[in-house]
Amino acid sequence: MELLNRKAIKRFEAAQSEAALFDFDELNVIKVVKTLYKRLASDNRKMFLDLAQAVYDEADPHGDEEPDEAWLLAFLEEYNAVTKYVYQHEIDRKRDYTAEGVNSSKDKAKEFRRGLMYWSRMTEQYCLDVSDAATLKAFKDAGVARVRWVSEKDDRVCGKCQERDGKVYPIDKVPPKSHFGCRCHIEAVIEK
Numbered sequence: 001m002e003l004l005n006r007k008a009i010k011r012f013e014a015a016q017s018e019a020a021l022f023d024f025d026e027l028n029v030i031k032v033v034k035t036l037y038k039r040l041a042s043d044n045r046k047m048f049l050d051l052a053q054a055v056y057d058e059a060d061p062h063g064d065e066e067p068d069e070a071w072l073l074a075f076l077e078e079y080n081a082v083t084k085y086v087y088q089h090e091i092d093r094k095r096d097y098t099a100e101g102v103n104s105s106k107d108k109a110k111e112f113r114r115g116l117m118y119w120s121r122m123t124e125q126y127c128l129d130v131s132d133a134a135t136l137k138a139f140k141d142a143g144v145a146r147v148r149w150v151s152e153k154d155d156r157v158c159g160k161c162q163e164r165d166g167k168v169y170p171i172d173k174v175p176p177k178s179h180f181g182c183r184c185h186i187e188a189v190i191e192k
């Protein structure tokens with residue numbers, strides 16, 4: 001995650017310098033930003049896939065059908081109840097928003113910074129969501145029927161999460177997390 005953010009920072013800096021070379025010519029900005037988001041998206045896909053496979057293998061129990069690229073793409077094409085958008089669509093929206101911002105504002109650097117901030121926030125949330133989805137897949141593949149919701153036992157946990165703590169759900173009926181940055185996780189219920 002840290003590493004990825006450093007990479008994203010570098011990508012945004014490079015794009016900004018490139019756009020500056022052409023004096024922020026509007027058409028050039030659109031081109032530079034398009035390339036920028038294509039690279040960011042590709043960085044994220046690689047990272048999400050590595051993360052999903054690592055989480056899958058660590059899940060106890062887990063099956064033997066590690067998440068692959070097709071699994072990841074299907075997940076990113078789905079509506080996400082936490083972020084309230086489809087990742088693959090949101091990339092284009094963020095890209096256009098950044099290009100429009102840079103083109104319409106005098107403070108170009110600020111618009112690039114804003115783009116980076118939104119990108120990082122989305123990436124951070126999707127690291128959690130991809131991990132959760134990979135865990136669920138691992139349990140399903142291993143034949144787990146029910147899972148238990150586990151929330152963090154500290155004073156930062158919100159009421160809604162605390163209320164769910166310890167609840168057991170059929171594996172196909174696990175509710176989505178109720179907010180960004182939720183630290184809850186699920187564990188397999190081992191039937192006797």
Ligand SMILES: [Zn+2]
Nearest residue numbers: 161182183184
């Ligand atoms: Zn939570």
